[in-house]
Amino acid sequence: xxxxxxIYVLNGPNLNMLGTREPEIYGYDTLDDIAExxxxxxxxxxxxxxxxxxxxxxxxxxxxxxxxxxxxxAIIMNPGAYTHTSIALHDAxxxxxxxxxxxxxxxxxxxxxxxxxxYVGMAAKGTIAGFGAMSYMLALEAALEL
Ligand code: DHK
Numbered sequence: 226x227x228x229x230x231x232i233y234v235l236n237g238p239n240l241n242m243l244g245t246r247e248p249e250i251y252g253y254d255t256l257d258d259i260a261e262x263x264x265x266x267x268x269x270x271x272x273x274x275x276x277x278x279x280x281x282x283x284x285x286x287x288x289x290x291x292x293x294x295x296x297x298x299a300i301i302m303n304p305g306a307y308t309h310t311s312i313a314l315h316d317a318x319x320x321x322x323x324x325x326x327x328x329x330x331x332x333x334x335x336x337x338x339x340x341x342x343x344y345v346g347m348a349a350k351g352t353i354a355g356f357g358a359m360s361y362m363l364a365l366e367a368a369l370e371l
Contacts, residue, residue: 241280283313
């Protein structure tokens with residue numbers, strides 16, 4: 226029987242600019258490239274991916290709550306800069322039982338001090354950072370094992 230587990234992949238602000246945004250830090254893959262690669266892997270693993278991006282904090286909070294309501298298997302989230310500022314996202318993640326895997330393309334700990342604190346990471350099940358687009362694929366692998 227087909228596995229209908231659904232995994233939300235939520236992307237925060239400025240990730241729609243991937244490909245041209247500081248490629249020496251974030252790489253040359255676009256968000257569409259990453260989405261396509263994840264869709265392929267999800268298809269092979271017989272799970273469903275719901276891949277989204279927003280520049281608005283409230284949308285991300287709404288989507289976290291939606292994933293909970295919909296009984297999602299996991300949330301993979303690159304919260305962009307909201308990682309370092311959003312108590313709202315921290316609280317949203319604490320409010321739900323769906324495991325959240327925080328991801329980053331870069332390794333924020335090797336960058337500016339203001340990126341060293343993660344409100345999302347403090348509430349997430351785990352964090353994968355620093356592997357470029359591969360961070361997304363590693364998170365999918367982890368989500369499948371949960
Ligand atoms: C993406 C961003 O937009 C930054 O604000 C974070 C993260 C790092 C990333 O590496 O994917 O600091």
